[in-house]
Amino acid sequence: MITVKVKKLSHYDESFPLPSYETTGAAGADVRASLGTGESMLLKPGERVLVPTGLSMEIPQGYEVQVRPRSGLSFKTGLMVLNSPGTIDSDYRGEVKIILGNLGSKEEIINHGDRVAQLVLAPVTQAHYVVTTEELSDTARGAGGFGSTGKN
Helix, strand or coil, X not given: XXXXXXXXXXXXXXXXXXXXXXXXXXXXXXXECCCCCCCEEEECCCCEEEEEEEEEEECCXXXXXXXXXXXHHHHHCCEEECCCCEEECCCCCCEEEEXXXXXXXXXXXXXXCCEEEEEEEEECCCCCCCCCCCCCCCCCCCCCCCCCCCCC
């Protein structure tokens, strides 16, 4: 298990747990909206917002924290994490905020304490990109892009 240091910011609600796994086999730890007691955010269809969590993190070098949608929230509402998966880099020390958008057809409300996303710790391998003047190796797919492998 890898340790991620978490700092509670001044507007973090102390009654909330830190990001937590809801089941023993969960890959993602749920994170909550920290808006202020009794506060909420209204999202009209097509709108997007930054949802504060009241937390900042020290992620070990060589790792990232991915921000992903919660499947239940996405299924039951029009709310989605827009840059999914979002990346929190190991050298970022600011507040973790969740970019939520309302992709549905009705207004949605985010309440203080709602679980708005899940965080997944993942290893990172950085690439060394080099320019080549040679042809790239051939594959069966070649340059075939979107939809090139068929519908099924």
